[in-house]
Amino acid sequence: MDLLLATRNPNKTREFHELLGQAFDVIDLSSFLEIAIPEETGRTFEENATLKAIAASKKLPNLVIADDSGLEVDALGGAPGIFSARYAGENANSKENISKLLHELRAQNIATEKRSARFRCVIALAQDGKVLGVFEGLVEGKIVEPPRGSGGFGYDPIFEPKGFDQTFAEMTPESKNKISHRGQAIATLRDALREID
Numbered sequence: 001m002d003l004l005l006a007t008r009n010p011n012k013t014r015e016f017h018e019l020l021g022q023a024f025d026v027i028d029l030s031s032f033l034e035i036a037i038p039e040e041t042g043r044t045f046e047e048n049a050t051l052k053a054i055a056a057s058k059k060l061p062n063l064v065i066a067d068d069s070g071l072e073v074d075a076l077g078g079a080p081g082i083f084s085a086r087y088a089g090e091n092a093n094s095k096e097n098i099s100k101l102l103h104e105l106r107a108q109n110i111a112t113e114k115r116s117a118r119f120r121c122v123i124a125l126a127q128d129g130k131v132l133g134v135f136e137g138l139v140e141g142k143i144v145e146p147p148r149g150s151g152g153f154g155y156d157p158i159f160e161p162k163g164f165d166q167t168f169a170e171m172t173p174e175s176k177n178k179i180s181h182r183g184q185a186i187a188t189l190r191d192a193l194r195e196i197d
């Protein structure tokens with residue numbers, strides 16, 4: 001099955017390839033540079049995923065999926081949440097975002113045992129400007145300091161999932177995918193795609 005992933009984040013595309021496997025041919029917007037990703041003006045992951053999926057599906061006939069995801073830190077009232085990609089500024093990189101997050105936790109004197117957090121992923125499926133479904137996954141864990149590991153992307157070096165002693169960045173891609181927010185959202189997406197096929 002052909003799927004267009006409405007993203008310009010190559011790390012997301014890689015994980016979709018790993019998770020969906022051979023049965024799906026996933027291409028992303030790097031093949032369609034003329035198609036703009038809309039500004040993420042929504043107030044929730046669902047609104048933003050939907051916005052991105054609908055916009056791309058109005059431009060191309062493909063079945064489109066879009067992923068909106070991020071990290072919610074309880075002691076920071078759920079921040080960075082939907083602002084995860086741009087927490088330290090519009091063009092911030094992962095290192096800067098991580099630095100800001102750890103700085104905030106230190107500034108607010110948040111003890112190690114109070115650093116609970118979760119990754120959330122919402123995937124919207126759309127075609128011809130209409131949403132066909134929304135799929136969500138989340139994984140609970142905690143923020144660790146200093147960052148550990150060199151795999152994955154984004155906030156992976158500071159996120160240790162519950163029940164494990166490695167951060168996502170220390171795990172193999174297979175181990176991360178098995179338990180990740182994206183892995184869980186894709187599992188439910190896959191069930192829905194079976195019905196469409």
Ligand code: ITT
Binds near residue numbers: 006085097119182
């Ligand atoms: P697109 O909108 O083009 O898909 P983006 O990176 O801007 O790409 P989001 O707005 O959904 O996507 O932001 C997600 C951010 O949340 C991402 O840039 C990371 O900082 C973080 N994030 C999401 N999933 C993650 C994961 O599995 N591991 C680490 N960080 C993750």
